[in-house]
Amino acid sequence: MLTLPAPDVARRMVEYATANRDHHAPWSPLLPEEYFTEKYWRERFRSAREEFLHGESLRLVLFRKQDVMGRVLGTCNFTNFIRGPFQACYLGYLLDKDAVGRGLMQEALRAAIRYAFDEMRLHRIMANYMPRNERSANVLRRLGFTVEGYARDYLQIAGRWEDHIMTALTNKKLTPDDIR
Numbered sequence: 001m002l003t004l005p006a007p008d009v010a011r012r013m014v015e016y017a018t019a020n021r022d023h024h025a026p027w028s029p030l031l032p033e034e035y036f037t038e039k040y041w042r043e044r045f046r047s048a049r050e051e052f053l054h055g056e057s058l059r060l061v062l063f064r065k066q067d068v069m070g071r072v073l074g075t076c077n078f079t080n081f082i083r084g085p086f087q088a089c090y091l092g093y094l095l096d097k098d099a100v101g102r103g104l105m106q107e108a109l110r111a112a113i114r115y116a117f118d119e120m121r122l123h124r125i126m127a128n129y130m131p132r133n134e135r136s137a138n139v140l141r142r143l144g145f146t147v148e149g150y151a152r153d154y155l156q157i158a159g160r161w162e163d164h165i166m167t168a169l170t171n172k173k174l175t176p177d178d179i180r
Contacts, residue, residue, distance in 0.1 A: 001068055002060040002076070002108055004052055009061060009072070010041035016072035016096060017041075023097035027133060030159050056081050057089070058116060062108050073099050076112050078125065087123035087174070089116070106139050113143065117171040121178060124171070128154065128164040137165070145169045 005013070017024075018036055034040045048059040062074040074095040081089045091113075095105045116122045127145055129136040145167035153161035 001063045001065050002112055003063065003068055004049060004059065005045045005061045007042040007045045009045060010038040012072050013041040013061070014038055020097055024094050026158055027130065028158065029156055058120065060112055062104070072096070074105060074108065076109055078112070078116050087121065089122055089125055091125050091127040100135065106142055109139065109143055113169065117174065121174060122171060123174045124168055126166065126168045128166045130157065130162050131165055140167050143169065
C-alpha cells in the first residue's frame, strides 16, 4: 500500500528511519540528526502534500497491504519534476531491512510508476544507482529501466562522492499531443 502520508505518520517514520539507519547509510547522503525527529517528518509530509498539489513531486510511503496504520516499510519519491517538453522526474527509494528480497519494492514501484505515467502524465523517470548496489540495479532492470550512462563522482553518499549508473524509463503511451 502506497500513500502520500499525513503528518500523523511522523512517529512511525521516525521508528522506520531509526531502525534502518545503518541499513540505509551506505546508499544515502549524510543525514542531520533532525531527520530522526517527529518535527522533521511532520514538516516534510506537509511540504510533500504541497509539492504534490503543485505538481512538483510525488513522495510516497509504503505500508503492508490493508495496513496503512501499521509500520512503515519503505519510501519511493518522484522528485524534481521538469515539465514542458521534458515531462520528467527523478526516482529514489528505500526499503526496510526486514523487507528486502521479497519483491515488495518492485511491486510498489510498478504501481507508483503506473500512477506517475498515467495520472501525472510524466514521460520520463530517471533513476540512478551506485555500481555496487546490485539490488537496486536488479529492481530497475526488472521494471524496464534502460542504462543510459555512467556518471563519475555524481552524488555525495555517506560523505563521499560516488559514481552512479544512470537509467531511465519512458512512458510509451504519452504522445506529444497529451502534454499540450
